[in-house]
Amino acid sequence: MAKEKKLVEAITSMEEDFAQWYTDVVKKAELIDYSSVRGCMILRPGGYSIWENIQKELDRRFKETGVENVYMPMFIPESLLQKEKDHVEGFAPEVAWVTHGGLEPLQERMCVRPTSETLFCDHYANIIQSYRDLPKVYNQWCSVVRWEKTTRPFLRSVEFLWQEGHTAHATAEEAEERTIQMLNLYADFCEEVLAIPMIRGKKTDKEKFAGAKDTYTIEALMHDGKALQSGTSHNFGDGFAHAFDIQYTDKDNKLQYVHQTSWGMTTRLIGAIIMVHGDNSGLVLPPRIAPTQVMIVPIAQHKEGVLEKAAELRERLGAFRVKVDDTDKSPGWKFSEQEMRGIPVRIEIGPKDIEENQAVIVRRDTREKLIVSLDNLAEKVGEILDTMQREMLERARIHRDAHTYQATNFEEFKEAVATKPGFVKAMWCGDQACEDKIKEETGATSRCMPFKQEEIADTCICCGKKAKSMVYWGKAY
Amino acid sequence: MAKEKKLVEAITSMEEDFAQWYTDVVKKAELIDYSSVRGCMILRPGGYSIWENIQKELDRRFKETGVENVYMPMFIPESLLQKEKDHVEGFAPEVAWVTHGGLEPLQERMCVRPTSETLFCDHYANIIQSYRDLPKVYNQWCSVVRWEKTTRPFLRSVEFLWQEGHTAHATAEEAEERTIQMLNLYADFCEEVLAIPMIRGKKTDKEKFAGAKDTYTIEALMHDGKALQSGTSHNFGDGFAHAFDIQYTDKDNKLQYVHQTSWGMTTRLIGAIIMVHGDNSGLVLPPRIAPTQVMIVPIAQHKEGVLEKAAELRERLGAFRVKVDDTDKSPGWKFSEQEMRGIPVRIEIGPKDIEENQAVIVRRDTREKLIVSLDNLAEKVGEILDTMQREMLERARIHRDAHTYQATNFEEFKEAVATKPGFVKAMWCGDQACEDKIKEETGATSRCMPFKQEEIADTCICCGKKAKSMVYWGKAY
Numbered sequence: 001m002a003k004e005k006k007l008v009e010a011i012t013s014m015e016e017d018f019a020q021w022y023t024d025v026v027k028k029a030e031l032i033d034y035s036s037v038r039g040c041m042i043l044r045p046g047g048y049s050i051w052e053n054i055q056k057e058l059d060r061r062f063k064e065t066g067v068e069n070v071y072m073p074m075f076i077p078e079s080l081l082q083k084e085k086d087h088v089e090g091f092a093p094e095v096a097w098v099t100h101g102g103l104e105p106l107q108e109r110m111c112v113r114p115t116s117e118t119l120f121c122d123h124y125a126n127i128i129q130s131y132r133d134l135p136k137v138y139n140q141w142c143s144v145v146r147w148e149k150t151t152r153p154f155l156r157s158v159e160f161l162w163q164e165g166h167t168a169h170a171t172a173e174e175a176e177e178r179t180i181q182m183l184n185l186y187a188d189f190c191e192e193v194l195a196i197p198m199i200r201g202k203k204t205d206k207e208k209f210a211g212a213k214d215t216y217t218i219e220a221l222m223h224d225g226k227a228l229q230s231g232t233s234h235n236f237g238d239g240f241a242h243a244f245d246i247q248y249t250d251k252d253n254k255l256q257y258v259h260q261t262s263w264g265m266t267t268r269l270i271g272a273i274i275m276v277h278g279d280n281s282g283l284v285l286p287p288r289i290a291p292t293q294v295m296i297v298p299i300a301q302h303k304e305g306v307l308e309k310a311a312e313l314r315e316r317l318g319a320f321r322v323k324v325d326d327t328d329k330s331p332g333w334k335f336s337e338q339e340m341r342g343i344p345v346r347i348e349i350g351p352k353d354i355e356e357n358q359a360v361i362v363r364r365d366t367r368e369k370l371i372v373s374l375d376n377l378a379e380k381v382g383e384i385l386d387t388m389q390r391e392m393l394e395r396a397r398i399h400r401d402a403h404t405y406q407a408t409n410f411e412e413f414k415e416a417v418a419t420k421p422g423f424v425k426a427m428w429c430g431d432q433a434c435e436d437k438i439k440e441e442t443g444a445t446s447r448c449m450p451f452k453q454e455e456i457a458d459t460c461i462c463c464g465k466k467a468k469s470m471v472y473w474g475k476a477y
Numbered sequence: 478m479a480k481e482k483k484l485v486e487a488i489t490s491m492e493e494d495f496a497q498w499y500t501d502v503v504k505k506a507e508l509i510d511y512s513s514v515r516g517c518m519i520l521r522p523g524g525y526s527i528w529e530n531i532q533k534e535l536d537r538r539f540k541e542t543g544v545e546n547v548y549m550p551m552f553i554p555e556s557l558l559q560k561e562k563d564h565v566e567g568f569a570p571e572v573a574w575v576t577h578g579g580l581e582p583l584q585e586r587m588c589v590r591p592t593s594e595t596l597f598c599d600h601y602a603n604i605i606q607s608y609r610d611l612p613k614v615y616n617q618w619c620s621v622v623r624w625e626k627t628t629r630p631f632l633r634s635v636e637f638l639w640q641e642g643h644t645a646h647a648t649a650e651e652a653e654e655r656t657i658q659m660l661n662l663y664a665d666f667c668e669e670v671l672a673i674p675m676i677r678g679k680k681t682d683k684e685k686f687a688g689a690k691d692t693y694t695i696e697a698l699m700h701d702g703k704a705l706q707s708g709t710s711h712n713f714g715d716g717f718a719h720a721f722d723i724q725y726t727d728k729d730n731k732l733q734y735v736h737q738t739s740w741g742m743t744t745r746l747i748g749a750i751i752m753v754h755g756d757n758s759g760l761v762l763p764p765r766i767a768p769t770q771v772m773i774v775p776i777a778q779h780k781e782g783v784l785e786k787a788a789e790l791r792e793r794l795g796a797f798r799v800k801v802d803d804t805d806k807s808p809g810w811k812f813s814e815q816e817m818r819g820i821p822v823r824i825e826i827g828p829k830d831i832e833e834n835q836a837v838i839v840r841r842d843t844r845e846k847l848i849v850s851l852d853n854l855a856e857k858v859g860e861i862l863d864t865m866q867r868e869m870l871e872r873a874r875i876h877r878d879a880h881t882y883q884a885t886n887f888e889e890f891k892e893a894v895a896t897k898p899g900f901v902k903a904m905w906c907g908d909q910a911c912e913d914k915i916k917e918e919t920g921a922t923s924r925c926m927p928f929k930q931e932e933i934a935d936t937c938i939c940c941g942k943k944a945k946s947m948v949y950w951g952k953a954y
Contacts, residue, residue: 033600033603033604035549035550035596035599035600036554036557036599037552037553037554037587037596040550040552041550042547042549042550042596043547043548044547044604045545045547045615048546048548049545049546051548052546068522068525068526069522069525069526069529070520070521070525071520071620071638072519072520073512073517073518073519073636074589074620074622075514075517075573075636076514077513077514080513093579093580094579095578095579096552096575096577096578096579097575097576097578098573098575099574099575099576099577100573100576101573101574101624101635102571102572102573103570110514112551112575112589119512119513119514119519122512122513123510123512123519126510127510127521132804132805138522142620143551143619145551147578147579159550159551161548327609328609
């Protein structure tokens with residue numbers, strides 16, 4: 001039993017030290033390993049397979065809206081990066097520079113892409129001539145590099161995986177429509193598949209993307225009450241089009257600039273899954289994203305017929321992603337591993353169960369134990385997975401709402417941020433000076449101006465002037 | 478009509494200038510665009526969607542054999558690259574070096590991965606302790622960088638997409654088995670899906686991978702008679718295990734070194750598809766890999782009911798990948814585009830066809846035209862796609878066999894290489910001096926020692942000494 005206990009004991013409890021709990025989970029659930037490369041992580045099969053499922057489902061949803069995938073070079077020549085002024089200012093300080101190819105120095109150094117707006121614009125300038133060439137709705141799946149000083153697995157790393165969509169449209173209206181469409185697609189995906197409720201809204205000018213006219217965001221609340229920006233969608237207007245001279249001939253034979261958008265989600269989502277759903281036994285994966293949905297653990301597997309029955313059950317559950325753990329570890333150890341890895345459902349089957357034509361089903365999130373007849377096992381498992389998916393979203397929503405406060409003056413606001421981890425809703429005048437002051441004095445940043453505005457007061461909590469919008473504020477990852 | 482002709486006229490014929498024909502096809506079929514980054518190409522939707530289909534099918538086949546996907550960092554610290562002597566010698570001259578992160582110089586420079594053996598070994602040394610941890614059968618999909626001086630789209634570029642499998646096994650036998658298993662998986666995939674017949678065999682020591690004990694290869698013959706190495710699988714023995722100290726405790730509690738393999742295929746396969754199947758009207762895609770299998774072209778689409786009928790046919794053909802070209806281009810232009818892009822089947826449907834309850838089907842490879850009743854359209858399309866897939870492989874095999882020669886002495890060999898583009902089968906003593914001399918005097922390299930050996934003579938064509946094996950020789954991409 002000593003050995004069996006080790007796996008669980010090795011995790012710090014989240015109440016004791018949330019950051020350490022997080023680090024323990026990513027390691028012990030075998031999602032990542034640290035590498036010899038500073039700030040870069042290795043995505044192990046446990047972590048990468050979650051990303052594969054995210055990719056598969058997002059990609060399907062993208063394509064339904066007409067997205068086409070492409071692949072751009074990973075390098076950006078320095079002169080190309082510099083074409084759009086705000087953009088280069090935002091990214092130049094945090095890129096990795098390639099200066100030598102083989103044994104020779106390069107004539108012009110190149111950065112490893114931190115994002116690919118400049119490459120897409122350069123390409124669009126080449127291939128867009130007429131209104132017939134529009135819209136272009138391209139996306140790429142790749143990795144990008146940002147030279148971060150402090151890194152944490154999934155949340156902030158030097159290299160990370162993501163998708164970046166880049167579109168070009170004939171009109172400003174169409175670009176705005178696409179920007180919002182993708183934001184909603186992201187939010188729906190997170191809610192329906194990852195069971196993470198999202199606040200949808202617009203970033204303040206201070207927080208928007210380098211080079212964007214408007215940035216929209218979806219924001220989630222983690223278990224510790226900190227916010228996580230989970231996806232962003234940017235409307236560039238025609239700023240990049242002017243910088244890169246992307247023009248088309250319209251139906252009246254006049255030259256027009258295109259209107260552009262970009263939007264991205266990253267492996268950060270895996271961090272969100274961990275911090276929204278995890279518990280002190282490890283990861284808890286929403287069934288729809290879990291690489292393995294059901295782990296069958298044979299009990300007394302050396303006894304005749306047990307392994308055969310386990311294999312038979314796997315066949316019967318062919319509609320789900322099922323594995324049998326037939327390694328030579330003890331059942332207790334297998335239970336701990338299945339819990340640590342967040343596999344939604346465990347089925348225990350032993351000689352006594354076989355005799356009674358039944359199995360024990362244990363749900364990962366609630367630990368609920370059910371004894372089920374083998375005759376309707378598949379049906380039951382399906383029900384449990386559906387219920388679990390629904391209830392995980394519901395619990396996350398309840399947690400978020402219970403940790404969403406509001407403040408009508410600066411004192412209330414400061415107290416809320418200092419004592420109650422979570423979102424604080426408060427009115428703002430729209431002035432960056434107030435936003436800066438709030439961040440400086442409380443550590444909370446503006447997360448977004450939600451689409452669903454509420455009039456909780458008339459005046460800005462900071463300066464007392466007339467309020468322009470309600471903002472979600474919070475400390476964030 | 479002038480405009481319609483342009484698309485086709487713009488292609489150089491392959492008989493006139495094969496290299497130019499190739500370049501024309503990759504551009505006009507919109508597979509790639511050149512980028513502002515030297516030697517790097519942009520994979521446009523037409524090209525990337527072929528890669529997506531290759532990925533999907535290969536990945537499925539990998540996973541059936543127990544492969545798990547992971548993701549490693551894109552950077553390799555210089556000290557890590559240097560751990561295995563042969564490996565670093567092979568790759569150091571052609572890597573891109575990152576020397577600065579943000580505004581500061583790095584303490585140790587890092588290369589962008591040209592391949593990831595060193596990173597996998599470093600990781601394996603961390604995670605492999607016991608025989609219980611074996612085998613590890615990992616793969617990653619990513620891009621790699623090799624600082625090539627002369628580049629050609631798909632065939633040789635500074636950055637390219639690939640998969641790289643890296644495995645660790647308890648025994649030498651198991652490693653050898655996996656090496657051969659993956660080579661056969663590659664060859665089967667190329668033959669069954671890409672309709673490209675392969676020669677399976679072993680590389681000579683001169684041609685093997687930097688650091689490998691044995692390299693196996695699959696070799697294809699292009700339309701112009703040049704060979705293309707299409708996939709390789711390496712058995713490393715325990716060389717890397719010694720260099721990186723990857724040891725496990727066996728069942729008898731003794732420390733043992735692991736035995737490793739690696740294997741990879743790249744976007745080069747798209748070059749092979751073009752050069753094996755293409756013709757003077759453009760690309761010809763094997764139905765199983767074609768992103769669009771059927772293009773429906775409405776004739777006189779302004780007339781009532783035509784576009785509706787085209788949409789109805791698309792629905793009826795739901796089992797295939799079908800598009801309707803309802804743009805405002807002329808039918809002739811649409812035909813040229815469908816041919817240029819290599820879409821296997823075109824369906825023409827106009828007012829007269831609708832009246833007669835029929836459609837015209839045109840097969841891309843043979844240009845065969847069929848008038849088919851709409852009542853059994855789906856069945857007919859299915860038959861045509863199957864036949865086309867089978868016949869494309871058969872034609873490629875006939876072409877290859879017709880361009881495979883044999884030589885029993887050096888004079889015959891030199892004449893064959895000089896006058897008959899293709900493979901030359903000839904005996905070899907196993908001595909690298911002969912291999913070097915053959916290359917120097919004829920330009921032909923050893924492609925492989927095929928698994929299916931034939932005794933076409935007793936002596937080496939070069940030195941006349943006793944022959945050890947029959948080798949396929951040829952000029953290669």
